[in-house]
Amino acid sequence: MWIGTAFALAAGLMWGLVFVGPLMLPEYPAALQSFGRYLAFGLIALPLGWLDRERLRGLSRADWREALRLALVGNVIYYLFLSAAIQRAGGPLPTMIIGTLPVVIAITSNLRDARRDGKLPWLQLLPSLLLIGAGIGCVNQVELAALQADPDADFGRYALGALLAVGAVVCWTWYPLRNADWLRAHPDRSPSTWATAQGLATLPLAVIGYALTWAVMGLSGSDFDLPFGPRPLFFIGLMVTIGLLASWLGTLCWNEASQRLPTTVAGQLIVFETLAALSYAFILRGHPPGPVTLLGVGLLVIGVLSALRSRPEPLVAQAHPD
Template identity: 75%
Template sequence: MWTGTLFALLAGLMWGLVFVGPLLLPEYPASLQSFGRYLAFGLISLPLAWLDRRQLAQLSRRDWATALELALVGNIVYYLFLASAIRHAGGPVPTMIIGTLPVVIALVSNWRDARRDGRLSWRQLLPSLLLIGLGILLVNQVELAHRAQQGDLDLSRHLLGALLAAGAVVCWTWYPLRNADWLRAHAGRSPWTWAIAQGVATLPLALLGYGGQWAWNVATHEAFPMPFGPRPLFFIGLMGAIGLLASWVGTLAWNEASQRLPTRVVGQLIVFETLAALSYALVLRGTWPEGGLLLGVALLVAGVLLALRQRGSGGSA
């Protein structure tokens, strides 16, 4: 349980970096950031795939189809929604909406995976979910108040950003559940190999997307300079760093956690991503956290710890 929790914490610390990219590259289209990040992820996976080629050769055609589905929905489409949401609404609103993932995934998995993981009664599950939800609400109220004080509120852009973030929630509710299904059904398989497989499956999708973006810019006479934009070295370096840390290390750590923990528990541990994203945003802003934000963080952590102590009835977990 605690080893899986530490892996989930590492994944959250790495995934929190994905909220930083759109804030550091506001002039870059969200689609280019999504394709650039996963192009880096795929390229990083190639030499690792060669080293692990014997294990990868044991994957079936159905396994590769699953890896392709996960790469498309959980990588490309998810980050396209998220980066677009951050461009339109800034950091706080998307962070708030993405922060509901622990609650959404816990509710869905408690209903969906009861036979495998055991079922928690809603009376057992409700306290931890309320703590997490209240913590997320409080943290983001503080963030939104700060944004209002800066005079940077555009309701129409925020509404669009909120809708895009909701699309990201749908993608990332499906991804961990589907990913956990495969890992739990293939307990003898290495999470390392499965992370490599997802990276390899992501590469052709990212190449097609990046090429399509370039062709679209040429066809529409877009002024944005391709292939790497107005800050090519910074863009390449940042995409490489996010591809390595968030996509590769984060995916590997999450696979390790998903193989060790019940789905309803590992789903709630996505809260670590929210905490990391808020911490990185404060570092970029150069401000100390306010009292309300610290209280919200305490509620989030308390909810996670309470969730880890729960045990369901029945199931094989």
């Protein structure tokens, strides 16, 4: 349990980086950032795939199709929604919405995976969910108040950002559940091999997406400096950093956690991503969080620890009356 939690924490620290990318590149279209990140991820996966080629050969066509689906929904579409949401609504609002993932995944998994993982009684699960929800609310209260107080705020733009963030939540509710399905069904397979397989599956999607984005921007007469924008070295460096740390290493750590933890518990540990994203945002701003934010962080941590104390109860099949 604790080793799985440590891997989930490491994944959260890596994944928190994806929230600061759009804030550091506000002039870059969301599509270019999404495809750029996963183009870097796919290129990084190539030498890793060569080193791991023997185990990759053991994957069936069905496995590669699943890797492609996971790459499309959990990588490309998710980050396209998220980066577009951050650019339209700023960092806090999408972070708040994405921060509901632990609750959404825990509830969905408890309804969906009870036969495999056992079922956490709702009364046992409720305190940790309430603590996590209260913590997320506290962390974002100050930020949302600042948005409401801004006379120049474009609430239509914020609403679109919120809708895009909800789309990201849908993608990343589906991804960890399907990813855990494959990992739990293949306990003999290496999580690092599966992370590399997803990177390789992402590469053709990213190449096609980047080329199409480039072509559409060129045909529309955009004055954006193609192919790498007005800050090419910074853009490439940031995409490689996020591709290596958030995409490959983050996925590897999450796969390790998913093989060790019940999906209901693992889903709640995505809260580490929210904590990391908020921490990085405050570092970029150059000032520490206030007391309400610190209270929210405390509630989040207590909620996670409460979740770890919960143990799923196996479902006992009822005997047939005959």
